[in-house]
Amino acid sequence: MTNSWADLAGRLGVDLLLDVDTAPGVRGRRTALAAALRSAITDGRLTPGTALPPYRSLAADLQMARGTVAGVYQELIAEGWLVARVGSATRVADLAHPVSTPRARPEPSPAPSHDFCLGQPQPALFPRTDWIRSTRRVVGTAANSAFGIGDPQGHPATRRSLAAYLGRVRGVRTDEHHIVLTTGVSQSLELLSRSVFGDAVAVESHGLPFHREVIERSGTRVRPIPIDRDGLDVGRLAASSLTGVVLTPSHQYPTGHALAPRRRATLVDWARERGGVIVEDDYDGELRYDRDPIGAVQGLAPDDVIYLGSASKALSPAVRIGWMVVPDRLLADVLHAKGSREATASVLDQMVFADLIDSGAYDRHVRRSRSYYRARRDALTETMRNRGVECSGVSAGLHAVLTVSRAMEPQILSVAADRGFVVAGLDGFRHPDAEPSPSGGIVVGFSTPPKHRFQADVAALADLVATALANDSTTSTVAAKSMHLSVTDCP
Ligand SMILES: Cc1ncc(COP(=O)(O)O)c(C=O)c1O
Incomplete structure (x- = not known):
């Protein structure tokens, strides 16, 4: 018969598998149980506050003497792994991980300040x-x-x-x-x-x-x-x-x-x-x-x-x-x-x-979304136009392309990244064997910014691009050509 922690899943309320049978003799099994509990706490499978079963039930499930299991509980209480309160279950202590912590999750990277990422609709819709x-x-x-x-x-x-x-x-x-x-x-x-x-x-x-x-x-x-x-x-x-x-x-x-x-x-x-x-x-x-x-x-x-x-x-x-x-x-x-x-x-x-x-709910949703995005598209193109930045590709969808010269594209992307803007460059979509397109572009997903930030984010982006274009001596000719190519798509 296998005595394993699988038998205890119901009592512990957690799914924890550990075989203590492999250790020979009474002392060996006692040591194995103590070690198993310590490692379950250390690696986070038993979390702080988790109630252990009464030692009598655990002893019965593991077919060990009650005194042995009680001894293991006392040992772990003395070491600070467990806490016991009168009238309450023995629990995993809050200090919880005295030896090592569970595998650390990577820290989430800080949220970008101006998120114009592509590829998804506004989640709030x-x-x-x-x-x-x-x-x-x-x-x-x-x-x-x-x-x-x-x-x-x-x-x-x-x-x-x-x-x-x-x-x-x-x-x-x-x-x-x-x-x-x-x-x-x-x-x-x-x-x-x-x-x-x-x-x-x-x-x-x-x-x-x-x-x-x-x-x-x-x-x-x-x-x-x-x-x-x-x-x-x-x-x-x-x-x-x-x-x-x-x-x-x-x-x-x-x-x-x-x-x-x-x-x-x-x-x-x-x-x-x-x-x-x-x-x-x-x-x-x-x-x-x-x-x-x-x-x-x-x-x-x-x-x-x-x-x-x-x-x-x-x-x-x-x-x-x-x-x-x-x-x-x-x-x-x-x-x-x-x-x-x-x-x-x-x-x-x-x-x-x-x-x-x-x-009919899907039609209603699509109609509502269309008018929501149209308003965003209009606000974006107007703000850009007021700053002398041309945008194209805006008769449909959730993104626009701001016209910049090919030389300016990587420079603008670099400044944008430094300032917390998430935008993409046209060249990032090019097949490696394909010729670069005649003009560059900043690809802007306008569905992503949350409602309360949209106008401010768009104004900040327009400011960044307009300033970069104004400082670029090569822009006037190249961008003028590109503007000519794309102006038909602007509303
Ligand atoms: C060009 C293009 N086609 C299709 C999709 C949708 O892909 P999927 O249906 O796998 O989510 C996307 C999403 O970003 C896209 O950009």
Whole structure:
């Protein structure tokens, strides 16, 4: 029989495993128990204040003499590890860690003073009440079968709701049978790399490095194709031998330009003639502010486009829900890569998401978010304009690009970092084999600063950039050119 601390989990209220059986003889077991308790306290498994079981029960559980266990308690009390009070349990002492402390956690780095980081919506906007309401409804009414192993293609009702939603809002032409649910765009890219891309795929010269890494880790090389103010240079794509391309046509990430209508048509022609596949990352398609909403490329060519989206921008990146809309001819391969049962996504969350859409709460949330971010976008562009700083890429999404010269970009980033600003440089998104873009840029996520700091943070950033530009003798010519390139996107 094994006498171990596992037997004591219920009494201690903590899960603590320790075998004291290995020590031979009564003295050996007494010493082993004392040592085990000391080390459990030292390494933090028994925390200050934790009540130990009465020595009689512990003795019974460990099949040791009561006197032996009582002796161990006395010894540890005398050493200061435990404290005993009349009428109360023997507890772990507050001094707690006289020998060594548990593995130290790294100190959290100090919060940045001006946080314009990219990649997430304003967390305070998350529709908590609606999410709770949908969760209550789903969990309360779902059939028992819903709590079993999930369909790897995604919960059918969610795919149905999403097909209707994407058709209505983004002009996507699909049905529930062609939607595959994932945990986000990242997982979608990983699956496509394993099933569709083959040896190499084209990407935009500037994009999210994390996504390039995901694709390469999954076995596909990424080849950069230049971009400009009209989006991906489709002519350069056609000149390559590649048969697949991943791009962000509605709002290029990070420059913010849209793929020009002429290029959208040429891209579709390219896919048809080449037998190629267009992978459209529509990461912030719902958050458009000015122009008539640009529909998804998928709507033009459902047989040639794999459409990707996720809840990460409109809702939260903490909700790991993403989707792919896959043409018939590629569906079997993609589903094969997904596997025979759902292994990573929460089907329960998929169901909650469907309820959020069906109840209208998701539309309401997106509308509310859009007007919130539009106001921020307007405040940012106006403040920058008043200081002579041009910004582009702001007709959609959660970030803007401030135009600076290529030479100034690293200098501004360095000053910004010293002063507690979190911003990114355009060049940080460049594929290492790609040419630098003609002008530099400071990429600013305007969703992140908390409400009470937003105006002040934006004013401080405008001040920093305007001062740097004024002190730079090379700026006037280079920035003037860049301003000319990007001014059409400013409101
Ligand atoms: C270009 C781009 N696509 C997609 C996403 C969303 O990725 P995921 O759905 O994996 O959270 C992001 C998030 O930052 C992004 O920047």
